[in-house]
Amino acid sequence: MARAYRSVLYMPAANPRAMEKAQQLPADAIIFDLEDAVAPAAKIAAREQVVTALETNDYGSRLLILRINGLDTEWGSEDLRLCAGPLAGKIHAVLIPKVNGTADLDRVADIIPETPLWAMMETPLGMLNASEIATHPRLEGMVMGTNDLAKEIGSRFRADRLPMLAGLGLCLLAAKAHDRIILDGVFNAIQDEDGLRFECEQGRDMGFDGKTLIHPAQLAIANDSFAPTAEEIDLARRQIEGFEQALTEGKAVAVVDGKIVENLHVETARKTLDRAEAIAAMAG
Structure with a gap:
């Protein structure tokens, strides 16, 4: 079954209470953040706190990602040792900051040979090398870092x-x-619901799978914006049914609501239903 990625919430690893509350939040995924959300003086304690959180809390079926510090910092190597040690099997992916090329992914892949990798895309060089970065065999996802890019x-x-x-x-x-x-990247104005909804809808229209968020108050809007509407689900079902009926009649296309439906439209319709099914499973 497909997984939903509508809402992906950054969670500061230095805040045990926030990580405990995250068990009840309607986020599709959580990024436990050892990088930007943690002050330098709190880096070491944050590692211990995120290990405790992941050992004691139950996050259900949510995707759990750990964002490490860069390997060019004094904290990055120790962060990676967590992934290969205490957190092995407890996180689903490692998020690497400021990925400029595949060499940045190779450095992490050599240390943790099994955990899937995600790349923060937040530098001009990363933008220019995106097509190369996406080919890395261990890469599972990309996250836009729009604040750093700006x-x-x-x-x-x-x-x-x-x-x-x-x-x-x-x-x-x-x-x-x-x-x-x-x-998609974060939206900084946590009290601007209209601005958040506009940006979520823009990201969804572009084709992003979901949005990264910085506050639990943003979850509902992101979940709504990146979920198929009832009308989209109904149309998807009718397109599939109409096309399958057309095939039985020896036709290559169908007409639904006055519009041509070809195989490519059916593929999109099936993805819509898969997304809806994944969201329903999360809710259950």
Whole structure:
């Protein structure tokens, strides 16, 4: 069964109470963050706290990802030792910051030979190398780091994210070309529900699988925006039924609601139903 990635919540690994509460949150996935969400003085304690959380808490069927510090920092190597040691089998993936090329993934892959890798896409060089990065055999997903990217390119904030579109598009195409999961970046204004909904809808329209979030208050909007609507589910079912009926009549296409339905539309319809089924399974 397909997995849902509508809402992927960053969880500071230095906050045991937040990690405990995450057991009850309606997030499809959780990123336990040892990097940006943890102050330098708290890095060592955060490692111990995330190990305790993952050993004692029950996160159900949620995807659990650990974001490590970069291997060019004083904390990165020790973070990786957690993945190969106490957290082996307890996390589903390791998220690597500021991936510029496949060599950055190789360095991690050599240390943890089995855990799937995810790449933070947040630098200009990463954008330009996205097609190469997506080919890495251990890569499972890509996460847009739009805050860092905005800093790197010196862009201003715009609600339509015009300065981001080139980078978002490059990474999206790379991920889709190589069948990788790809998540949209965070929305910083946690009290701006209209702005969040606009950005979620924009990301969904572009083709992102879900959105990374920085606060539990953002979960409901992301879950709603990245889920198929009742109308989309109904249309998907009717397209599949109409096409299958057309095949029995020796036709290569069907007509549903006055529009041509070909095999490519049926593939999209099946993906819609798979997504709906995955979301229902999470809710159950």
